[in-house]
Amino acid sequence: MLALIAATAILGAASFACGMLPLSLTLSKSYMNRLTLVGTGLLLGTALGVIIPEGIEVLVEASPHSEIPSTRIALSLLIGFAFMLLVEQYSSHSGHYHHGYELPRAENSHARADAGSSAIVDFDAELDELESEQGISQDERTTRKVQARRSVDGDSPSSPGNLSQAIPLTLGLIIHSIADGVALGVSFASEGGAATGLSIIVFLAIIIHKLPTSLALMTSLLATSLPRSDCKKHLVAFSISTPLSTIATYTSIVFFGGEGNMTWTGTALLLSGGSFLYVATSVSQDGGPHGDDVSKPLRLSFIVFGMFIPFGLSSLFGHGHN
Known part of the structure; x- marks a missing residue:
């Protein structure tokens, strides 16, 4: 249980800290593109090469x-996948939302920036297409991005329009984060709360995926001209969603006696594997960020490299059931 608490605390703190970076630092577009691509591969590799095989193994045993x-x-796989599909469709009105983000840059510790001090960072974190499908024109989105740079100097009053755009953006990522938490909670429950092979691999995949996503969320919130104080509240909600869903999943399994029931545990692993697979495929449907500095062969190389990392870690750490 201590390992579970430590893992969730690290996830929440790292997500929040990384999301705060656009307010104070200049971030490398090239570095973040590559990190996002590897994270995409990690999600796919964890779903296909770790969680689902582990669930099948538990059921067979x-x-x-x-x-x-x-x-x-x-x-189990179909229900987990379909559940995430339906929840996302009916809550965010967009099944997939992929695009680039404009990252405000700070010139000093007070996070001051002008209209020319920004770096374009492409994230496959599911947000720009959502703005487009909600009827926001390109000119309006450009205007909001310029306003976001100015808002770095200080807060401005939030308006219903700001919130109407910011809430769906945050909600869409929170839904994916909850699926991450379910997968992590089930992985801990399958190993009695200990931090061993499966839970470590799932944890690493989630945290590497969440760091660039936190950056993308904060950048998009700034682009809506939402005050920084409100942006931080949205970031907090996103940051705690995975830890809370992890703890809730684990305690539910323990409470209902599923921790020692291999059939129940295997089914739960496959349900979470299906939902995790949906997150992975929705994130990777366009092959990751498409920055000019990352060619198509290089993008694919980073994704494939990330896909095989979970398998390598699984071979290194072994299975909790062996």
């Missing part, structure tokens, strides 16, 4: 003298 429960495996 739970019924050694019967046929492989292929029906349970298939339904």
